Each structure stands twice: as C-alpha cells, then as structure tokens.
Amino acid sequence: MQRIGVFVCWCGSNIAATVDVERVAQVMKNEPGVVFSTDYQYMCSEAGQAIIRNAIAEHKLTGIVVCSCSPRMHEATFRKTAQRAGLNPYMVEIANIREQCSWIHKDKEEGTEKAIVLARAALAKVMLNAPLIAGQSSVTKRALVIGGGIAGIQSALDIADAGYEVDIVEKEPTIGGKMSKLDKTFPTLDCSACILTPKMVDAAQNEKITLYTYSEVEEVKGFVGNFNVKIRRKARYVKEDVCTGCGACMQKCPSKKGLNEFNLGLNKRTAIYIPFAQAIPNVAVIDATQCIKIKNNKCGLCDTVCAAKAIDYNQQDEFIEREYGAIVMATGFNPIKLDKFNEYSYAECPDVITSLELERIMNAAGPTGGKLVKMSNGEHPHDITFIQCVGSRDISGRGKCYCSKICCMYTAKHAMLIRDKYPDVNVHVFYIDVRTPGKNFDEFYRRAVEEYSVDYIKGQVGKVYPEGDHLVVQGVDMLANEQIIHKTDMVVLATAIEPDPTARKIASMLTASIDTNDFITEAHPKLRPVESPTAGIFLSGVCQGPKDIPETVAQAGAAAVKVLGLLSKDKLVTNPCVSQSNELLCNGCSMCQNVCPYGAIGYEDKLINDHGIRETRRVAVVNEALCQGCGACTVTCPSGAMDLKGFTNKQIMAEVDAICK
Amino acid sequence: MQVEKQFKPKIVAFCCNWCSYAGADLAGSSRLSYPADVKIIRVPCSCRVNPLFILRAFERGADGVILCGCHPGDCHYSTGNYYTRRRMTMLFSMLDYLGVEKGRTRVEWVSAAEGVKFSTVMNNFVAKIYELGENVKLGDLRCKK
Ligand SMILES: Cc1cc2nc3c(=O)[nH]c(=O)nc-3n(C[C@H](O)[C@H](O)[C@H](O)COP(=O)(O)OP(=O)(O)OC[C@H]3O[C@@H](n4cnc5c(N)ncnc54)[C@H](O)[C@@H]3O)c2cc1C
Ligand code: SF4
Ligand code: SF4
Ligand code: FES
Numbered sequence: 001m002q003r004i005g006v007f008v009c010w011c012g013s014n015i016a017a018t019v020d021v022e023r024v025a026q027v028m029k030n031e032p033g034v035v036f037s038t039d040y041q042y043m044c045s046e047a048g049q050a051i052i053r054n055a056i057a058e059h060k061l062t063g064i065v066v067c068s069c070s071p072r073m074h075e076a077t078f079r080k081t082a083q084r085a086g087l088n089p090y091m092v093e094i095a096n097i098r099e100q101c102s103w104i105h106k107d108k109e110e111g112t113e114k115a116i117v118l119a120r121a122a123l124a125k126v127m128l129n130a131p132l133i134a135g136q137s138s139v140t141k142r143a144l145v146i147g148g149g150i151a152g153i154q155s156a157l158d159i160a161d162a163g164y165e166v167d168i169v170e171k172e173p174t175i176g177g178k179m180s181k182l183d184k185t186f187p188t189l190d191c192s193a194c195i196l197t198p199k200m201v202d203a204a205q206n207e208k209i210t211l212y213t214y215s216e217v218e219e220v221k222g223f224v225g226n227f228n229v230k231i232r233r234k235a236r237y238v239k240e241d242v243c244t245g246c247g248a249c250m251q252k253c254p255s256k257k258g259l260n261e262f263n264l265g266l267n268k269r270t271a272i273y274i275p276f277a278q279a280i281p282n283v284a285v286i287d288a289t290q291c292i293k294i295k296n297n298k299c300g301l302c303d304t305v306c307a308a309k310a311i312d313y314n315q316q317d318e319f320i321e322r323e324y325g326a327i328v329m330a331t332g333f334n335p336i337k338l339d340k341f342n343e344y345s346y347a348e349c350p351d352v353i354t355s356l357e358l359e360r361i362m363n364a365a366g367p368t369g370g371k372l373v374k375m376s377n378g379e380h381p382h383d384i385t386f387i388q389c390v391g392s393r394d395i396s397g398r399g400k401c402y403c404s405k406i407c408c409m410y411t412a413k414h415a416m417l418i419r420d421k422y423p424d425v426n427v428h429v430f431y432i433d434v435r436t437p438g439k440n441f442d443e444f445y446r447r448a449v450e451e452y453s454v455d456y457i458k459g460q461v462g463k464v465y466p467e468g469d470h471l472v473v474q475g476v477d478m479l480a481n482e483q484i485i486h487k488t489d490m491v492v493l494a495t496a497i498e499p500d501p502t503a504r505k506i507a508s509m510l511t512a513s514i515d516t517n518d519f520i521t522e523a524h525p526k527l528r529p530v531e532s533p534t535a536g537i538f539l540s541g542v543c544q545g546p547k548d549i550p551e552t553v554a555q556a557g558a559a560a561v562k563v564l565g566l567l568s569k570d571k572l573v574t575n576p577c578v579s580q581s582n583e584l585l586c587n588g589c590s591m592c593q594n595v596c597p598y599g600a601i602g603y604e605d606k607l608i609n610d611h612g613i614r615e616t617r618r619v620a621v622v623n624e625a626l627c628q629g630c631g632a633c634t635v636t637c638p639s640g641a642m643d644l645k646g647f648t649n650k651q652i653m654a655e656v657d658a659i660c661k
Numbered sequence: 662m663q664v665e666k667q668f669k670p671k672i673v674a675f676c677c678n679w680c681s682y683a684g685a686d687l688a689g690s691s692r693l694s695y696p697a698d699v700k701i702i703r704v705p706c707s708c709r710v711n712p713l714f715i716l717r718a719f720e721r722g723a724d725g726v727i728l729c730g731c732h733p734g735d736c737h738y739s740t741g742n743y744y745t746r747r748r749m750t751m752l753f754s755m756l757d758y759l760g761v762e763k764g765r766t767r768v769e770w771v772s773a774a775e776g777v778k779f780s781t782v783m784n785n786f787v788a789k790i791y792e793l794g795e796n797v798k799l800g801d802l803r804c805k806k
Contacts, residue, residue: 070686071703072678096701099689104780105697114697121700513739533739577705595708597739630738631709635748647705653717659700660671660721 002127005036005061006119007052008097009043009068015102018111024067024097027116033127035059044074049081056085063091063126067119069098088131090576090646095122117659124654132576132645137625139225140325141567144169146217146506149177150196150549151541151556152330153203158560160208164567167210167322168203169217169231171502172261174279175200177332181262181356183363183370185549186413187444193278193365200280213281216502218319220327220509223598223626224536225572227324235315237286237294238272243310245274245282249302258290260367263360266375267367272302272311277365284310326536326563327510329520330556331503333542335495336391340398344390344464344493350375351471352464352491355386355407358414372422374490377469381489384418385473386411386429387461391496393432400496402517405546407494408435412448414492419452428455428486430475438548457484464491499543511599512537519545530559534598535628538562577646578627579634581620583608585641588618592633592642600626601633670724670790672699674783675714677707679737680772681729687776688783695783698790699727706730707768708741712752715766719756719799725765725790729782732770742770760798764789 006028010016021039029037036059040048043066055061064087066078071094079089095118105111143159145152148170159166168175179185180200182192203209212231219230253270260269262276271290274282284302292299293313303311335356338346346352351374353361364370374381388407391399408431415427434456436442448454461475473486499518507514512532513521520543523531530539540559541552566572581592583606593601600623608617620641622633634642634649643649676682682703688695704710707730715726728749730742745768753766769782 070682070689072683072686096686096703099686100701101697103689103692104694106694107697110697114700117700121702515734533737595740595744597741628738630706630741631704632706632738632741632744635708635711635744644705644709647709649711649713652702652704652709652711652714655702656673656714656718656723657721659673659702660718660723 002033002062003035003060004033004123004126005052005055005059005064006034006038006123007043007048007055007064007066008037008039008119009048009066010039010041011069011098011102012041015068015098018102018105018108019097019115020108020112023112024115024119028065028119028123031120031123033123036061043068044077049077052078052081053085056082056087061087063087063093063129065093065095065119065122065126067095067097067115067122070094070096070100090132091126091129093122093126093129095119120661121655121658124658125651128648128651128654130645134576135574135624136571137225137574139567139569139572140227140323142166142322142324143326143328143563143567144227144229144322144324145328145330145540147177147330147332147500147541147543148172148175148211148213149330149332149541150179150199151332151543151552152177152328153199154553154556155328155330155540155560155563156203156209157199157206158557159563159567160206162564163208164564165208165210167212167324169215170211170213171216172275173214173236173283173285174275174281175203175211175213176280178356179549180276180278181264181359183359184413184417186409187438187440189413189417197278200278204280211281214285217506217509223623225325225566226625227327227536229322229324229327231320231322233318233320235288235317236283237288237291237311237313237315238284239310239312239315240281240283242308243283244308245284246307247274247284248305248307249284249311250274252301252305254299254301255290255292258287263367264354264357266357266360326538326566328538328540328559328563329503329506329510329512329532329543330540331500331506331543333497333499333546334501336399336498338390338493338495341390343462344387344491345466345471346493349464349466349471349491351489352493354493354495355410355414356495358492362414362417372418372425380422381425383426383488384428384490384492385486385488386415386427386492386494387473388429388431388494389496390493394496400498400517402546403435404496405435406497406548409438409441409444409548411494412436412445412454415454416448416452419454426455427452428457428488430457430459430461430473432458432460459484497542497546503543510534510537511597519543530555530562536566572625574625575629577629577644578624579622579629579631579642579644581622581637582641582643583617583619584610585639586617586619587639587641588620589638591636591638592620595632595636596627597630597632598626598628600628668791668795670698670787670795671722672725672727672787672790673718673723674699674701675704675707675710675726675728676701677730677737677741678703678705680731680735681707681779683773684729684771684775684779687773688779691776693776693780695780696787698787699783706736706738706741707745708736708738710745712748715752716799719761719796722796722800724793724796725767725786727767727769727782727786729769729771729779732772735772761796762793764793765796
C-alpha cells in the first residue's frame, strides 16, 4: 500500500493569491492513500525541501505529490529532493497549479477547485507509480566525423585536441571539401589554401586523428555511446601507406581524358592522379573507368615508373568496422545542378560558368593558371555579368525555396577581385536583394559598389544567349523599371547550394531527421543547434544549413564541445521512462517496430511459460538505451503488450478518472 | 421546485510534453486565461494518447476531449504526431457516428511559443462544449455517482 505525502506550494502569492492552498492541503489529507499533507510558502527553497525530506523519513512515504509550478520547472528539483531522502526519484508527481491554474484563473473558488482536481489526478497517478531505475550504458571514447571539409576537419581537430581519438571518413580521395577549391575568401580576402592547408596537415599529423579518405559509411548500428560503423574503403589501386606522392606516375600516364573533378571538369586529368598539389593524403588514386590497364589489361606504365612499388591494379574495396561513442555529420553541400535552368544557356555556352568554377579560374593552381579568360577561346573578357539567386529563393519548384546565404558575399568578392586585378573589365551584378548581415559584411559589399564601381542592378534575368563572340543578357532593371539587353563576355551564375546528395542516406542510417530540403535537423533550432534529436549525433557545417566559413568553424567547434561532453562521461544515464513489452501478450507482429522512430525495438525468440504452456515465441524486446519514450509503439500494439514506464496505460487512465470524477 | 444544476463541463486536454504542455505553461506565464473546466494531462508525445483513453474519458462523463501536439514536422520524436493525426481522424469520425459529436473532440497543434494560441484554442473549444451541452451518449451509468 502506498503512503503518499502531498506538499502544496504557495509560490509566495503566485499561487496563494488565487488558490486557497490551505484548503487544498486539507482536502488532500482526507484522500485515500494520503498519510501526510501540508502547505508552505516556497517548496523549492531549501527550507521547503527540508519539509519534504523530513516528511518522507518521518511518515515513511512511498511517494509524493508536489502541487506547485510546472514540472518543466521543478520536477528535476523535487526528484532530487526525494532521492536525497532515500525515495526513488520517479515516485514524484507534480500537480501544475501555477501556470495551469493560479495564473490563469481570477476567481479563487474556481482556482481552488481546479487545483484540488489537479492534485487528485497527480495523486491517482503516483499511486500507480513504480520505482524506476535509470539504466546505464557505456561510452566508447572515440568519435567519428563523416565528411572532411572545413567543418569536419575543425570538429576533428578540436576533439583530438582534448585528447580523444577521432576518425574522419571522407568520400573523396582528399580532405578539404569546398574550401580547398576557393581562391580568396570574404570578408578578409585572404587566400583560402593558406588558411586551410595547414589545418589539413594538422589533421593528418595529429596522432589522435585517423583519416579514411576515399571511404564511405556503409552501415551504422547501435546507439549513443555505442555506435558500430561499417566503413567501405574504396579501392584506390594504389597502396596508401606505400605511395610517396612523387607524381611520377601522373607524368607517364597516357590516358588523359578524365575530367578533373577538382577543377569542376574545366580541364582534364590523367587516369592516375593526385587531386591537387596540397591533397591530404598526398597519395595517387586510379580512376578505374579511365585506366587502360584495368579496363583492357594493357599499358601498366605507372607500375613501371613507381619507384615505391605502390601500384596494385587488383586492389578491392575493403570493409572495416569500428566502434564510436559519438558521430558528427559534416557532409557539407554542393551547388545545385542547372539542368532545369535552360534560360541561362549554361550547358551550351562555355562562357556561362558557375561561381565555384570562377573560383577555380581565378586560382593560380586552377585550369588557367589564375588568368581570367573566356573558356571558349582563351581571350581576355572586357565585360562580366554576375547573376545572383540562381535557383535560390525560388518558389516555382525548380530551385530551392531558401536563401543560400553565401552568394551575395562571394559575388561581391568576385566582383571586387576582378576589378582589382583587371581594372579594364566592367562588372555588372543582377540581384533580387543584397543580403549582407555579418561582421564587416555590409562594409565589404559597399566597397564593391563605392570603391570598385561594380554596377549593381536590381532585377532578374530572363534569358542569356550567345550572339557571335558575345553573350546577351536579357533582364529588367526594377528600379528604373526598364528592360535591359546587355552585351557581355562572360556570365557567372551564383547557383543555389544544396546538401550533399548522400546526406539523406547517411541521415537515415543514423536515424537523424532531415528537413524538406535535406538539411539535417537540429534538436532545437535555438537552444540545441548542433545536436540532432537522435542522441549521440552532432551537426557541423553546411549539412545543417547554408553557412560561410566563419560560421562553419564556429559550429564545428560547438559540435566538438558537445561530443567531448559525451565522451568524457564514463557511463550514460538512460531515461528510465521507456517502453516495455509484456512477453505474455506480445504476438511478435512487428507493428511496434514499424512505428518506432529510433529503431529501438527488436525481436527475440524466447521460451515463454504461458500459463503452464511452454513454447518458444518471437517477442518484441525494447532496447532501453535507444528508446526515447515517445509511446508510439504502445498505441500501435494490437495486443496491448507494449506499455510505457512512467506513463503507463493505467496511470493515464487513473488521471482521466480523477479529472472526470 | 427543482433547481436546474448549472452545467459545468468536464474537459480533458492531453498535451505533449515538448510543445503543447510548454505552450500551456506559456499561456500561464503570460496570464492568458481560459476556463477552469480544462484539465491538462501531460503525455510525452501526442502519439502516446491511446484512443482508449479518450473513450474512457467519455465513459466517465467528460464533455469534451482535446489533444494537443507539436506542429506536423516538429514532433520531438519526429513522426509521433503523424500517427496521432491519422488515429484521431479515424477515432473522431467513429465517435461522431456513435453520437459523440465532432465538436466534442479536437486535435490542435500548439507549439511551445504559442501561448496565445493555446489560450484561444481552449476558449473556443470550451465555448463549443457549452454550446453542445452535456455529453450523455457514452457516459457509463456505473461510473456516475
Ligand atoms: C562559390 C563559393 C564561394 C565561397 N566563398 C566563400 C568565402 O569567400 N568565404 C566564406 O566564408 N565562405 C565561402 N563559401 C562557403 C564555404 O565554401 C562553406 O562555408 C564551407 O566550405 C562549408 O564547409 P563544410 O565542411 O560544411 O562543407 P564542404 O566543404 O562541402 O565539405 C563537406 C565534405 O564532406 C564530404 N562528404 C559529403 N558527403 C559525404 C559522405 N556521405 N561520406 C563521406 N564524406 C562526405 C565531401 O566530399 C566534402 O569533402 C563559398 C562557397 C561557394 C560555393
Ligand atoms: S516508446 Fe517510442 S522510442 Fe520507445 S520503443 Fe516505443 S516507439 Fe520506440
Ligand atoms: S506491436 Fe505489440 S504484439 Fe506486436 S510485436 Fe510489438 S509488442 Fe509485440
Ligand atoms: S512530442 Fe509533441 S507531438 Fe510528439
């Protein structure tokens, strides 16, 4: 038999003004099961908590009801109080008589009556409470970062710096991501490689960091603290630990038709290649679709010239399995494909390029050696037109409804860099709005207009088409309210960015949620911006939403801190309010597994003793470390076998009964 | 002469912990009143509400039952409220068929930031219940005193 204590708080006058707290305490004293009932000015104060602790000891209470403010406020406080007095913390129920009673009702009679009903409901529930023990699970002290762009690199460096092991899985042959392709970066105009490559080297040399480049995550099992991840190491046909990166093979390779991915296909590369001079690891890789030896068993030149004997044409994909405590998603972004935007003639005209392609053209290590030339004929352009918001803020369904955030700034950057290096080139920018919030950002944009005389035109472009040696841009100037037909030499499209196409697949492996645009969702948009709602998964960089480098780095550091908070724990306390299936009732139908958002339900063949009949049955088993306690399965279960601890069917029914009495 | 008892409806509001319960708290801290007839039961997610709880409430003499959860897409458990939406659509039309009018049951999405909405929703819902009067259909006589 339960022995319940009821504690009614005045909350100063917050409750006492519209609820007759003494009467509530009196009425509750006479309820069945209640052996002690009192009221006090501030239950949450040390003196108030002492009253509770003493009563628990003195009256041998088995459970308590605190009539006070919202449980979202002080449930944790009173659970601790109970625990200190030797009572199981889950034997506490709160009747919310402040936010949901005294503060909204003016009539004291009405308020008091409602408070009594709420207290009765809490009592009815606590009578059915059972002590719950929070489980514990261990933590593997190693983190996995998926994606080796600046976000992933920064998170890994920060985690390693705190002394924890961290692995980076990068699908490309080198880490570095988009930042390694950029020429100079706003708002300071420092060279991207100069700030990124030292970090890449740090990551490679840090003994706590293991790089798995040219690798992909194949499968993720487990849960927070205990993920088991299968990684596919794609065949490079070059032994990574043997190759010295001398590049002799690239000089000899006769197959030169592969598109150079690093330069976005603006030029060609050999079948065996190192993506770029500062690649990490600085190791060659063979493109099997281009290699004559692998395709036709001819050639084999690279093997002959490789002094280190690193070539292995028979290499196969390898699989490794690793345990991790935490996982950071840092899969970044890509510019969208432009196949739905035929009006810009991107596919037909080599002089219509994307902004990322322009970064490569402007880069000294790029396809043109850093010289700004028309890709069609190698000539110097005299007039360049930028078009912003290509596919961004587009509600037609062709593009993305959101603002890609970085394009206004990098277009201003491009415009300025070009005007600086080639003052003879006229630069025009078509824009819808110029959005430059951020430290020193608006100043940056104004410099483009004021110091560099970049011609900003508010308006959209309807069409770009070739005419002789030139391009014609047809648009409107919305401010002058006139049509513009502008002859230009090059058109640069500030294309919208979207999450990496693999993000969706990875997210579903991790049971992390993604939004309608495939960006990974944060646990709370304001208060938990670097965590996924799925415990143990953290977000870093553009995979969560469009960002520039400073924001990416800040978020990467924040994600690392959250990872460290997790890894530094020896044990994780799990929420004990989890589901449990009654083996006698379960018929193994799998309905519950289908609705569980966390993959927390599995099935086991168990020997069941059903009223004397012994048989082996398939029954549902809830993994307590994975279950988040939503209760979806409890309602779905057709046999009524699933119930949620802390919110059992009986408890909720008892509350209903108390309220409807 | 018989004095007619004044109608005081019994209204059960199930609120999910993450959005709607917090929305109710916000209504409270903003002092946005709604009738005291509404009594809230906290559940982890709207999807925890078993149709049986609602039947039970009506059996026990509830005059209205309202279920509040996070906006679709915002459920703390990602998908919970989608199940809620489907289950309750079924249940409510069945109840309507049994004579518990549609007006007595409702699902509303109220976020943690929508204190105003919470109070408005409750005011409207209670007004509707006053209009419909006492629920006699499902009330189990054995439950009545
Ligand atoms: C044209 C252009 C110019 C820009 N200029 C500037 C500038 O001047 N200043 C500035 O601050 N910002 C600039 N930015 C923005 C900047 O590029 C981004 O903020 C930054 O690169 C984001 O880094 P990230 O690591 O989140 O993503 P990414 O750089 O995209 O890195 C993601 C990495 O993850 C890898 N990956 C993806 N999926 C998987 C998978 N499934 N498994 C393994 N690996 C995977 C990718 O291969 C990639 O290496 C510019 C962007 C563009 C497009
Ligand atoms: S309560 Fe929710 S999280 Fe737990 S097993 Fe059931 S469906 Fe899964
Ligand atoms: S839904 Fe119920 S009966 Fe079916 S497997 Fe799950 S617990 Fe067992
Ligand atoms: S948590 Fe609010 S509806 Fe699921």
